[in-house]
Amino acid sequence: MNSNMDSQRKINVLVVEDSVSSYKAIVSVLENFGFIISSERVEWKEEFQKKILEKHWDIVISDYYLPDFDGKYVIHRTKEINPELPIILITEFIPEEAASEYLNLGASEFLPKSSIIKLPFVVNRELEALRLKQSQKKAWEMLVHGEEILTRSQKISHLGHFEVIFPENNTLWSLELYRILGYDFSEVPSMEKVWSLLDEVDKKNIETVWKEVTSENTSKEFVFHLNTRHSRKKVNLWLEAERFDENRFRIFGTIHDISDVSDLESSIQLNEQLFKGIFNNSSQAIFLLDLQGHIIRMNRNSVLSFERNEADVQGLELISSIFSESDEDSIKKLTYGMKLSLKNQTFEVFVSYRLRDGREKYFDCDFYPLNDPYGKIIYIVLEAKDITEKIVLERAYAQAQKLEALGTFAGGIAHDFNNLLTPMMAYISFLNAEWSKNESNDMIQKSLPAIEGISKSLDRAKNLIQQILTYSKIDHSSSKQLDLRDQLLQVLNEVKFVSANKVALFTDLGNEPAYIDADPIQIFQILSNLYENSLFALEDITNPKITISLSKVTYEKSDLVQVGFMKNTEYWKLSFADNGNGIPKEILDKIFDPFFSTKGGKGTGLGLSIIYGIMAKMGGTIMVESTIEKGTRFDLYFPAWKAMV
Structure with a gap:
């Protein structure tokens, strides 16, 4: 598993940048995030045309303003060679409307150089999206070429599909769809038999959506109930229209029986709401950290007490970001508390915190680990109680x-x-x-x-x-x-x-x-x-x-x-x-x-x-x-x- 994760962290990066310092900053911020980088820098158009064809690249990171070409050419040429290759533009002097244009042309993301700290998260997101897209493509090919695999997969997942060709109105159901609808395999498939199982409200909604899909040549998805011969089922319907020519098209759809997971989802949603309620309404400031000390979540009280926006520090290391201006003794105590929590121990510490405007606050902090059912540490929690007023009053007294x-x-x-x-x-x-x-x-x-x-x-x-x-x-x-x-x-x-x-x-x-x-x-x-x-x-x-x-x-x-x-x-x-x-x-x-x-x-x-x-x-x-x-x-x-x- 570790070797597989390491292989996913190894990436080939082509950096189109005329500034050596900016190139080093890009590589450095990615390596600090844990990526194993193999990179090359190009700054001239001829170099770029040569390098983009030389090897397999996982991602292209480009400035917009270059000596003899620009970011728009980088997007066009890259998409010609590999339409799925992610492209991230990093520059400082580009208007917002132009940035939107380049995203529409195929750029995955646009980042100002002042926000380069967010680059690893963007790269990680795009690589994950690419891997997901490739996996989906591979899965689809397997489904197309293996009817037995398709049938077994649908049976296991309770997912059935149908296809209707117009104007002939030819209809095809998969075997699993027969089972979901409660019909015998000898039944002749028709969508009217499906609509007959619907409540009146759902039937009207489906008719409206069906018309939208056929007229707009798009896809739709929603949840409704089926009244089958054996039980009432909760299902998810997905529809997509494909037009062959002006008069001929088909509608492809899936019906996913989610009855068994409905109660589980409700329970999960309830637990999530309970967590959010307790987390955000706590009188303590709470930070949820990963095992490297990076900030995953901040509750409402931590945002107010520390006067930092969650979006600005999310993903950053807690001590070096939030407590960077604290005194040396406080930083040592926080570091020690983090180490103890990784050993499944709790630790209480009194620390000072300096706000950006120079004010100093004081917090009584508790570090403790969160474990999974098997005792493995999955998160670290820091709870901080603001005792500034108490300290100030004690000193004044x-x-x-x-x-x-x-x-x-x-x-x-x-x-x-x-x-x-x-x-x-x-x-x-x-x-x-x-x-x-x-x-x-x-x-x-x-x-x-x-x-x-x-x-x-x-x-x-x-x-x-x-x-x-x-x-x-x-x-x-x-x-x-x-x-x-x-x-x-x-x-x-x-x-x-x-x-x-x-x-x-x-x-x-x-x-x-x-x-x-x-x-x-x-x-x-x-x-x-x-x-x-x-x-x-x-x-x-x-x-x-x-x-x-x-x-x-x-x-x-x-x-x-x-x-x-x-x-x-x-x-x-x-x-x-x-x-x-x-x-x-x-x-x-x-x-x-x-x-x-x-x-x-x-x-x-x-x-x-x-x-x-x-x-x-x-x-x-x-x-x-x-x-x-x-x-x-x-x-x-x-x-x-x-x-x-």
């Missing part, structure tokens, strides 16, 4: 717990720090009072702006301490409508004044006011922290650059769809980007954790976690993207004032 602990801790520190600020503000007030008496002193006059700056910073620090205390109590009483764009400009003016770093700053803030509902102290805290973080990341960079942009986005058209539980429809997106060294991927998920710092001893690790907490309370969020040696970008999404409910 963990982050909330960290921030709650941070709030408690920050509240204690804020009380002590407030005690330190009180004498400092008193000293500044004393200096202001004393130095104002000596207004004529130039040195004092030059120092007054610095004293004023220190005083403002202390006021802001006091407000910040109050904000930390408020934050630790989860209090929103100080929020108000403000212009985020205006706040950002104020912060940039202040931090640039005191910053010693020579950093190129690029801004794209637009001209539209960006109204949000927030506390100005919290906004200052967010913006100054992000700016200082960018400066730290650029300390060792030759040409440091910070890019800040502000724009309004909608939920559906932004990266917020990755978050999944945002409530507003419009947001102000504020982006802080630098060209620093970037953040390693393995620690990127930790940067919002309290006390986690990448600054060594220079940072407390509280800045980003406080920003995360403030944004969450406002109904927004903060996201980060970073690439090593290219830089980092923080995207903050503030609920737009007009979008607030």
Whole structure:
């Protein structure tokens, strides 16, 4: 059996193609599918005419545009030599109507080069069709030349045939048809005797079909019932008309007794409907795989969960197609699960899956085999439960717990720090009072702006301490409508004044006011922290650059769809980007954790976690993207004032 299958996989392919790379791609995709290829490439008309006659070819695969001829000539010449030889056109630049024309001329299929992955299935289909056609032809020849074989075959299959010649109305029945109709062999055959066994409705239908067949010179097929002398039978009737000349023709037909298989077919159909119902209505995503891991079927839930069309991945290997963007650990687990299922074992695995738009999902997967009644594995099944929402909520809950602990801790520190600020503000007030008496002193006059700056910073620090205390109590009483764009400009003016770093700053803030509902102290805290973080990341960079942009986005058209539980429809997106060294991927998920710092001893690790907490309370969020040696970008999404409910 294996040698027979191998022989069916060996094919001689004539490739008419002027591109060597396209030729190699065709051969490669067929060999990867399991075909054993013996092929030759031609690109000139003279070569093609010679090669098409040299040997027996199983299939011809041709480009349409060739140096000195085209695909239309390939079709005509091939059909002249061997009308049954399949021809597949593969090209990219051909209009749809032209493709239909060439299919009508005799091409078996037309494929764009971008869909070459489907070529093996087309080739397999055409070869199977050719083998079937050849088998049918051989069977017909055997029937014509062996009446005994015909009779025995019809008796075994309960298939009888008849023939009526017009205008003579000469009628012939096969022996099996006598048995199906319940007539003795001595009866003179006539179609009226057949019609007498029909119900009235079926009789009218047959009369209509009979007229259609004789007038259109075509074939028809349908199912009806016969009321014979012995029983009521369900039969399949097939009719075909053949016209000899204008006035003379014959009708050939078969009547197949399908009574015995009717109940079996009903049972099979019922089981098929049950399978489809359970398969497609399952709450799990289900993939039905062959033993090589190729996708045979996907249920409705798998299409929705993985956002892949069944037609696009059918026949492809599951792990390398569906899970190609998953992390290395998930791919290893899936591969191991597949191996265990082939050993008749089940395996459960947790894997990640990345959608085409960058979103990440998480699935709890089960591999298990399907066996035939003898215990042989015939299919592999992968069931996947989408647990993305659970994972996201668990992570959000963990982050909330960290921030709650941070709030408690920050509240204690804020009380002590407030005690330190009180004498400092008193000293500044004393200096202001004393130095104002000596207004004529130039040195004092030059120092007054610095004293004023220190005083403002202390006021802001006091407000910040109050904000930390408020934050630790989860209090929103100080929020108000403000212009985020205006706040950002104020912060940039202040931090640039005191910053010693020579950093190129690029801004794209637009001209539209960006109204949000927030506390100005919290906004200052967010913006100054992000700016200082960018400066730290650029300390060792030759040409440091910070890019800040502000724009309004909608939920559906932004990266917020990755978050999944945002409530507003419009947001102000504020982006802080630098060209620093970037953040390693393995620690990127930790940067919002309290006390986690990448600054060594220079940072407390509280800045980003406080920003995360403030944004969450406002109904927004903060996201980060970073690439090593290219830089980092923080995207903050503030609920737009007009979008607030």
